[in-house]
Amino acid sequence: MTPASQPLLSVENLTVTFPGESGRVPVVDGVAFAIGRGETLALVGESGSGKSITALALMRLIPKPGRIEPGSRIRFAGRDVLEMDVPEIRAFRGADVAMIFQEPMTSLNPVVPVGAQVAEAVRLHEPVSMAAARARALETFALVGIPDPQQRLDAYPHQLSGGLKQRVMIAMALAMRPKLLVADEPTTALDATIRAQILAVIRDVARRTGTAVLIITHDFGVVNEVADRVAVMYAGQIVEEGTRHELLRAPRHPYTQGLLRSIPRPEARGGRLEEIKGIVPRPGHWPQGCRFHPRCPYVFARCREQWPVRRSVSATQGAWCHLLDEEAAP
Amino acid sequence: MTILTKDALLEVRGLRVWFPVKTGVLQRTSHHVRAVDDVDLTLRPGETLALVGESGCGKSTVGRSILGLLEPSAGNIWFRGSNLTLMPGKERQRLRRHIQVVMQDPASALDPRMTVRDCIAEGLDSFQIGADAQERTERVADLMRQVNLDPESMWRYPHEFSGGQRQRVCIARALAVDPTLLICDEATSALDVSIQAQILNLLGDLQKARGLTYLFITHDLGLVRYFATRVAVMYLGRIVETGRTERIFADPRHPYTQALLASVPSLDPDRRSETKPLVMADIPSPAHPPTGCHYHPRCAVRLPHCDAQVPEAVPLADGICRCVRAGAP
Numbered sequence: 001m002t003p004a005s006q007p008l009l010s011v012e013n014l015t016v017t018f019p020g021e022s023g024r025v026p027v028v029d030g031v032a033f034a035i036g037r038g039e040t041l042a043l044v045g046e047s048g049s050g051k052s053i054t055a056l057a058l059m060r061l062i063p064k065p066g067r068i069e070p071g072s073r074i075r076f077a078g079r080d081v082l083e084m085d086v087p088e089i090r091a092f093r094g095a096d097v098a099m100i101f102q103e104p105m106t107s108l109n110p111v112v113p114v115g116a117q118v119a120e121a122v123r124l125h126e127p128v129s130m131a132a133a134r135a136r137a138l139e140t141f142a143l144v145g146i147p148d149p150q151q152r153l154d155a156y157p158h159q160l161s162g163g164l165k166q167r168v169m170i171a172m173a174l175a176m177r178p179k180l181l182v183a184d185e186p187t188t189a190l191d192a193t194i195r196a197q198i199l200a201v202i203r204d205v206a207r208r209t210g211t212a213v214l215i216i217t218h219d220f221g222v223v224n225e226v227a228d229r230v231a232v233m234y235a236g237q238i239v240e241e242g243t244r245h246e247l248l249r250a251p252r253h254p255y256t257q258g259l260l261r262s263i264p265r266p267e268a269r270g271g272r273l274e275e276i277k278g279i280v281p282r283p284g285h286w287p288q289g290c291r292f293h294p295r296c297p298y299v300f301a302r303c304r305e306q307w308p309v310r311r312s313v314s315a316t317q318g319a320w321c322h323l324l325d326e327e328a329a330p
Numbered sequence: 331m332t333i334l335t336k337d338a339l340l341e342v343r344g345l346r347v348w349f350p351v352k353t354g355v356l357q358r359t360s361h362h363v364r365a366v367d368d369v370d371l372t373l374r375p376g377e378t379l380a381l382v383g384e385s386g387c388g389k390s391t392v393g394r395s396i397l398g399l400l401e402p403s404a405g406n407i408w409f410r411g412s413n414l415t416l417m418p419g420k421e422r423q424r425l426r427r428h429i430q431v432v433m434q435d436p437a438s439a440l441d442p443r444m445t446v447r448d449c450i451a452e453g454l455d456s457f458q459i460g461a462d463a464q465e466r467t468e469r470v471a472d473l474m475r476q477v478n479l480d481p482e483s484m485w486r487y488p489h490e491f492s493g494g495q496r497q498r499v500c501i502a503r504a505l506a507v508d509p510t511l512l513i514c515d516e517a518t519s520a521l522d523v524s525i526q527a528q529i530l531n532l533l534g535d536l537q538k539a540r541g542l543t544y545l546f547i548t549h550d551l552g553l554v555r556y557f558a559t560r561v562a563v564m565y566l567g568r569i570v571e572t573g574r575t576e577r578i579f580a581d582p583r584h585p586y587t588q589a590l591l592a593s594v595p596s597l598d599p600d601r602r603s604e605t606k607p608l609v610m611a612d613i614p615s616p617a618h619p620p621t622g623c624h625y626h627p628r629c630a631v632r633l634p635h636c637d638a639q640v641p642e643a644v645p646l647a648d649g650i651c652r653c654v655r656a657g658a659p
Contacts, residue, residue, distance in 0.1 A: 046522035046524060047522055163613075191385055191549065191613065192384060192549060192590060192594065193589055193590060193593045193613075194384075194613070195593065195595075196593040196595070199595075218522065219595070220523075221595025221596070221597060222595060224596060224599060225595055225602055244599050245599040245600075248599040249599055258524060259524060262523055262524050262526070262527035263527075263597065264527075264555070264556035265555075265556065272531050272534065273556070274527065275524065275527040275528045275531055276527070277528075279494060279495065279525070280492065282492075295524075
């Protein structure tokens with residue numbers, strides 16, 4: 001549930017499947033969320049949670065033989081993304097929604113200067129002159145804090161450091177002035193001091209340009225740096241959602257609680273870390289009932305049989321956990 | 331400088347690893363990448379030393395030199411008082427059994443065509459530990475129990491295990507030859523958050539049970555604070571600061587250590603990091619490091635001569651700091 005009455009993006013019942021040994025296997029299973037204009041949502045999860053596939057599905061970039069199942073709904077600024085024809089979806093990608101990936105090294109063309117790559121991307125979506133596109137590239141280079149932007153336009157990717165390449169990728173995404181920026185683990189490949197800078201750039205640019213951001217991450221440190229709201233995914237489903245403050249201060253799902261406690265923190269020094277037992281289940285091997293139940297310290301009979309429904313904790317926080325039903329019961 | 335620390339387990343002195351860069355048709359050496367430049371380290375028995383730095387700082391190269399996977403260009407490595415660098419190959423091989431490694435990526439560290447039993451028994455075979463295959467299999471089963479793996483699964487292949495389980499296999503394999511020193515090179519970086527805690531707890535338990543000494547090579551400062559007794563901070567091939575973990579986190583002396591600590595993302599929703607988005611300085615390449623103090627182009631408090639002189643190691647109560655300001659209060 002978003003605070004805005006008319007969300008920029010709304011996703012309902014999103015289900016993505018891939019073929020498995022015995023029929024199609026869901027990787028994303030009935031996911032629903034919304035993002036308001038100018039809002040930053042973090043989608044948090046471990047490997048195999050379906051968070052990256054969810055991001056790709058928004059742009060209809062699910063690699064074959066993957067498939068978005070009928071019944072899924074994705075609406076963007078009042079338009080049905082899943083009904084768009086090929087020219088429409090091409091225009092939608094880049095102009096409305098732009099994406100940045102984890103590996104800036106493999107996303108740039110090594111034999112074209114970076115300024116020309118950004119200008120080219122602009123001209124792909126807008127009928128502007130090369131000079132105007134180059135001016136736009138210069139403007140966005142400055143926006144994302146690339147030092148000496150004029151000179152850097154003519155640099156080749158190999159002449160730039162990892163942090164600078166990621167800034168170029170962000171500049172390229174923003175040059176089309178999208179309404180939504182999707183960032184999939186944008187800082188995972190970067191060093192600590194550079195990571196902090198890139199997160200600050202994303203936060204700063206989102207605020208200054210009013211761009212909404214969907215950030216995909218496994219790192220609650222990243223969540224705290226950039227997100228307004230957070231949705232936690234486990235085994236293809238959202239298990240908890242809420243504001244940044246709510247989830248970091250008072251998580252209600254045992255999985256969110258466990259994740260936060262298992263991060264090494266100075267207070268716990270010397271003692272044992274709290275661990276979540278067991279392994280992260282792979283798609284196709286998801287347990288019955290609540291998918292977290294085999295690893296949950298509070299598991300009881302109903303958890304093994306029934307998938308819990310969303311329980312509201314506040315106007316903005318909700319969790320899919322039977323424990324909250326127990327508490328609500330008289 | 332060859333004053334050895336009393337009862338040190340491992341002593342690294344003046345370690346230098348320079349890689350030649352060859353250019354032109356004649357492949358002449360034009361310059362060197364100074365991956366590791368005059369590094370001193372001391373490990374005492376039973377402690378955990380964290381070697382911290384960003385990618386390209388040379389921290390893994392230090393680890394590889396200690397393991398004997400790289401020939402240092404200069405410097406000495408003493409292990410239990412014997413100089414590994416001067417030792418004949420056979421003897422060195424025998425001593426190096428006591429130094430084992432767990433690496434970042436368990437998927438590529440294990441041979442996909444070998445069963446987990448054979449992966450773990452490899453060291454037993456090469457050092458001829460255990461009388462026969464039967465006895466080695468029993469040892470493998472015992473090792474698997476120690477790392478909380480089911481010994482029944484020893485005849486399966488690595489790909490049938492999850493990432494966390496594969497890392498447990500790697501730990502069992504490292505422990506098979508009963509080492510004294512375990513080098514963990516980003517051993518938990520590739521794992522999921524919930525699995526990382528399991529592996530860190532396991533490493534902590536094994537350290538207590540076996541009295542192991544750890545060299546923890548990592549970029550993750552949260553982990554360092556939790557796990558390490560002492561810290562050495564590396565920047566572009568040089569150690570810039572060493573000290574006890576508590577002191578490094580409470581009172582970092584080197585401007586780079588300070589910047590590194592400031593970049594640790596907070597989990598407190600009322601406190602976001604204070605990085606200014608537009609203040610941007612890149613990490614220079616180790617092939618062309620800056621003159622003088624390597625950190626000077628990024629340093630906010632540099633003095634006029636910092637670009638000319640390599641700072642001396644200023645002794646602190648619990649370590650050293652290579653910064654001209656370190657002596658000043």
